[in-house]
Amino acid sequence: MSADIHITDHPRTLAEKLWDDHVVVPGSGQEPDLIYIDLHLIHEVTSPQAFDGLRTEGRPLRRVDLTIGTEDHNTPTLAIDKPIVDLTSRTQVDTLRKNAAEYGVRLHSLGDAEQGIVHVMGPQLGLTMPGMTVVCGDSHTSTHGAFGSLAFGIGTSEVEHVMATQTLPLKPFKTMAINVEGELKTGVTAKDIILAVIAKIGTGGGQGYVLEYRGSAIRALSMEGRMTICNMSIEAGARAGMVAPDETTFEYVKGRDHAPKGQDWDDAVAYWTTLPTDEGATFDAEVFIDANELEPFVTWGTNPGQGVSLNDAVPTLDSFADDEARQSAERAFEYMDIAPGTPMKDIAVDAVFMGSCTNSRIEDLRAFASVIQGRTKAEGVRVMVVPGSARVRLEAEAEGIDKIVTDFGAEWRFAGCSMCLGMNPDQLAPGERCASTSNRNFEGRQGKGGRTHLVSPLVAAATAVRGTLSSPSDLDNADDRELVGA
Amino acid sequence: MEKFTTHTGVAAPLKRSNVDTDQVIPAVFLKRVTKTGFDDALFYNWRQQDDFVLNQDAFRNATVLVAGPDFGTGSSREHAVWALRDYGFQVVLSPRFADIFRGNAGKQGLIAGVITEEVLENLWAAIGANPGVEITVDLVACTVTLGDYTAPFEIDDYTRWRLLEGLDDIGLTLRHQDEITKFEARREAWRPRTLPVP
Numbered sequence A: 001m002s003a004d005i006h007i008t009d010h011p012r013t014l015a016e017k018l019w020d021d022h023v024v025v026p027g028s029g030q031e032p033d034l035i036y037i038d039l040h041l042i043h044e045v046t047s048p049q050a051f052d053g054l055r056t057e058g059r060p061l062r063r064v065d066l067t068i069g070t071e072d073h074n075t076p077t078l079a080i081d082k083p084i085v086d087l088t089s090r091t092q093v094d095t096l097r098k099n100a101a102e103y104g105v106r107l108h109s110l111g112d113a114e115q116g117i118v119h120v121m122g123p124q125l126g127l128t129m130p131g132m133t134v135v136c137g138d139s140h141t142s143t144h145g146a147f148g149s150l151a152f153g154i155g156t157s158e159v160e161h162v163m164a165t166q167t168l169p170l171k172p173f174k175t176m177a178i179n180v181e182g183e184l185k186t187g188v189t190a191k192d193i194i195l196a197v198i199a200k201i202g203t204g205g206g207q208g209y210v211l212e213y214r215g216s217a218i219r220a221l222s223m224e225g226r227m228t229i230c231n232m233s234i235e236a237g238a239r240a241g242m243v244a245p246d247e248t249t250f251e252y253v254k255g256r257d258h259a260p261k262g263q264d265w266d267d268a269v270a271y272w273t274t275l276p277t278d279e280g281a282t283f284d285a286e287v288f289i290d291a292n293e294l295e296p297f298v299t300w301g302t303n304p305g306q307g308v309s310l311n312d313a314v315p316t317l318d319s320f321a322d323d324e325a326r327q328s329a330e331r332a333f334e335y336m337d338i339a340p341g342t343p344m345k346d347i348a349v350d351a352v353f354m355g356s357c358t359n360s361r362i363e364d365l366r367a368f369a370s371v372i373q374g375r376t377k378a379e380g381v382r383v384m385v386v387p388g389s390a391r392v393r394l395e396a397e398a399e400g401i402d403k404i405v406t407d408f409g410a411e412w413r414f415a416g417c418s419m420c421l422g423m424n425p426d427q428l429a430p431g432e433r434c435a436s437t438s439n440r441n442f443e444g445r446q447g448k449g450g451r452t453h454l455v456s457p458l459v460a461a462a463t464a465v466r467g468t469l470s471s472p473s474d475l476d477n478a479d480d481r482e483l484v485g486a
Numbered sequence B: 001m002e003k004f005t006t007h008t009g010v011a012a013p014l015k016r017s018n019v020d021t022d023q024v025i026p027a028v029f030l031k032r033v034t035k036t037g038f039d040d041a042l043f044y045n046w047r048q049q050d051d052f053v054l055n056q057d058a059f060r061n062a063t064v065l066v067a068g069p070d071f072g073t074g075s076s077r078e079h080a081v082w083a084l085r086d087y088g089f090q091v092v093l094s095p096r097f098a099d100i101f102r103g104n105a106g107k108q109g110l111i112a113g114v115i116t117e118e119v120l121e122n123l124w125a126a127i128g129a130n131p132g133v134e135i136t137v138d139l140v141a142c143t144v145t146l147g148d149y150t151a152p153f154e155i156d157d158y159t160r161w162r163l164l165e166g167l168d169d170i171g172l173t174l175r176h177q178d179e180i181t182k183f184e185a186r187r188e189a190w191r192p193r194t195l196p197v198p
């Protein structure tokens, strides 16, 4: 676990170091390595059957002090002080509350300042920090990799496994370096980087890999920008994404509720500074992206790899190299009701969703607000702003962002996953088209028959003003104001 | 868990790539707190269309799904596996699976067998020529057989071994309790705890 126990002289990547430091029992025979889990995040949707399993087997939850829960996927974003109207939803949330009480798990329920999207809660409490293994029954657990931790989503059987043993039997992931060098242009953000990465390597390109985002453009990002990037690693098929910890990371963690204090802090930082990938370490694969060239990026299709620059047009069928991609594009054109060759900026939307664990932190809200402030919402477009957590909401209100949002004509909601997956009443109607800061544009993801274009907070805001997919530079008097990055 | 050695049943072709778990089971069906009862939710939106493969008589009782590449991408929801299993599927064959889906399938005794694109095309052609035909999936030999056509599939060694022996994952890990306890004793003080609340 600590540096003196591990004696290796070959250069290692960040991912390999984290792996080595968490091996409880090395694999042998048929069995893979047994890996220790430092933090287990739970929520209402993927935990009830796991608790049931524990109960049936009469097994205790091994480490309640490494477990924490919140309510996010299935919760309303209006009238949160009233009982949940949908009875099955209410039962699911009640079940989490009962289970948490029975097993002694700390739970942040609706109405609590820490309640919110599970991947916003961990970092804001300072529970997510470098050098850890973090899991959750949710694929976007990759978000926490932004801190230089190994964080990945698991299924409900694995949730039960972690509850019972605080470990998981796993085979090491392969490693892929995503090198993003250069400087982003104004109006180009972390979201645009990751959408461009996914378009480049494809939705299956990262399968079996943990992605390490590197290079000057990544180093220049805030922690929240890094979280946005790591969040969508799963959209490239990767279980995990990570960024090596640095001063930006330490600065972000320091002083939070659960950040180490005193000697512990010094010990932690001393360890964390040993984590970045060694000079000369090799990755199983490498990808290079030129940050200088990037433009705001948006999706046109029904998987996150089907994206182009906002200045481009929907691709034509003959531009696809293989049959499979062409057929998938054809199906997407039909579902999205979009013609090949249409300029992206000609596409009109019915709704704008600003939220989700990809883009619902305070910097995202600031960026969104900086564009809409003093402008008027496009007529007929429904705009919903959903902070990632109750704490983010409070912070935003203290800065007057709620007022900017409501003056603009948009809805200011309570925290949760909301229209990212449309499990609660926040859904698109069939045929409705939405510019969304979330991470998945799958068929029906935001409501049956709904059509999703993935965008950054800046593009979402500009789109809400014009009613068609737009970037802030398309707006009147665009040069008169400074954009707040996101 | 029950031991799995071979299975023979009707094969259904799902001629799509990138079938994400939101398609396998939409989020609105994830509100239940049980592990069963998801059969109607399987491919819910696609099943509203008459020509969807599982709405055709020949494939209604299929137990082996032969799908295009990148099956099970997206959300980690194990409900996707439960829904497939509740419907009656015992095997899914595809040239590529998303990692989390493959893991979930293995835990629940649903075989996620990796076949080559060539085998996929051959199986689709054979099923197309003879809708309702049965296929045999042999986990011992790691082969699929349809008529006189036999082809290999891949599954990781650990999952295969557990399924052949009918071993429970958690039970296997609990044999290492002592090592886990020793490891915990070495964990550094800076590593965070959720309790007590500071």
Ligand code: SF4
Pocket (backbone or CB within 6 Å): A072, A073, A117, A118, A119, A138, A140, A356, A357, A358, A416, A417, A420, A421, A438, A439
């Ligand atoms: S915001 Fe969306 S992607 Fe993130 S955890 Fe919630 S449902 Fe999943």
